Amino acid sequence: MDYQLTNDIFFNRHCIMQIHLNGSPKTITDLMTVAGLLQELGVPLTSVVVELNRTIIQPDCYATTSLKDNDQMELIRFVGGG
C-alpha cells in the first residue's frame, strides 16, 4: 500500500472495501473504477468483457463506473474451445 493511500485511510478519506472478482474476494479502495481496476490487474481493456452484478458494462463506461462494497464482478474473455 502506498503512502498516499495509507495517509488517506488514516484521515478516513477512503474506505477499504471488498468485492468479489471472478469468484474470489478482492480488496480495493472506494475510489476504484472499472478502468482503474483493469489497469491495476494488467488486463488489456479491449480483450475482455466486464460483468458487474450480472450487468454487462460497456467499455466506454469503464472510466465512469465506480466499484462498491460487495460488488460481484466477472472478467471474461475468449479462450480456445469447440
Added chain:
Amino acid sequence: MLIIHGHTFNSRLFLGTGKFSSPTVMKEAIEASGTEMVTVALRRVDLDNPEDDIMSALNRDRCVFLPNTSGARNAEEAIRLAHLARAASGSNWLKLEVTPDPRTLLPDPVETLKATEELVRAGFIVLPYMNADPILALRLQDVGAAAVMPLGSPIGSNQGILTAFQIEIIIDQARVPVVVDAGIGAPSHAALAMEMGADAVLVNTAISVAGDPVAMARAFAQAVEAGRTAFVAGMGNRSKQAHASSPLAGTLAADLGFLA
C-alpha cells in the same frame, strides 16, 4: 456453396480452437484447414496471466467467430453466456451448448430448445448443439435456429458417427443447414458425414491433439471436400447381394466353363 443466415462459406469444415499446444500451431492449423468458421469459448480471465489473449492469434477477416456457451448447464446460464459472447465478439453468431452432465457432455434437449427460442428473439444467429434427434431438429428449426448441429458421438470421444441413422433423417427433413458436430475422430468420419449429405462438419479434438495438427487439418479438409463431392456426384444404392461390375453378356462362358 454453404449459406448460413445469408453468410456464404467456401469451406464446409468448421474448426474448434480448444486444446491446441500453442497459438502458433492453432493459427497454422486454421490456415491449413481452409476453414471460414472457428469456434471459441468464454472463460474467466486468468488473473495470473492477464495478457493471455487468443483473439490476437485469430484472423477475423477470414473466419466467422462462433462463440460457444460451453459450461452452461441450463438455458439461463447459456443465455447469460450468450450475451457476454455478443459483447466480446461484437457479433450475433452463437453455438448454443447446454450440457448438464460433465461425464457425457450430452446436450439437454429441453433447455436447448428453450434457450434457442429466447436467443433467436434477442437477435442471435443460433446454431444449437443437439443430440441426433430428428424431432428435436424440427422443433429447433421451427423456433428459428440458423442451422442444427447434431452430434456424431460424445464431445472429444473420437468415436465417429454413431448416429448415422438419425442424422440421415435430420438431413432429409432439414430446412436449415445440418452441421455434424462432436465425436468426429478421423478424416474418414468427416467424409462419411459429408457423403450422407451433411452441409458441414465441426472438428476440434481430432485436429488439435493430433501428432501433427497442421497436417491433420489438411487431411480433414481433403476428406470434407471428397465427401461433399461424392454426395453431389450421387452415391450408389446399397444392396445385400452382389451386382457384377463386369458385363455378363459376351463372356467366353461357352469355352471357359468356370465363367458360366
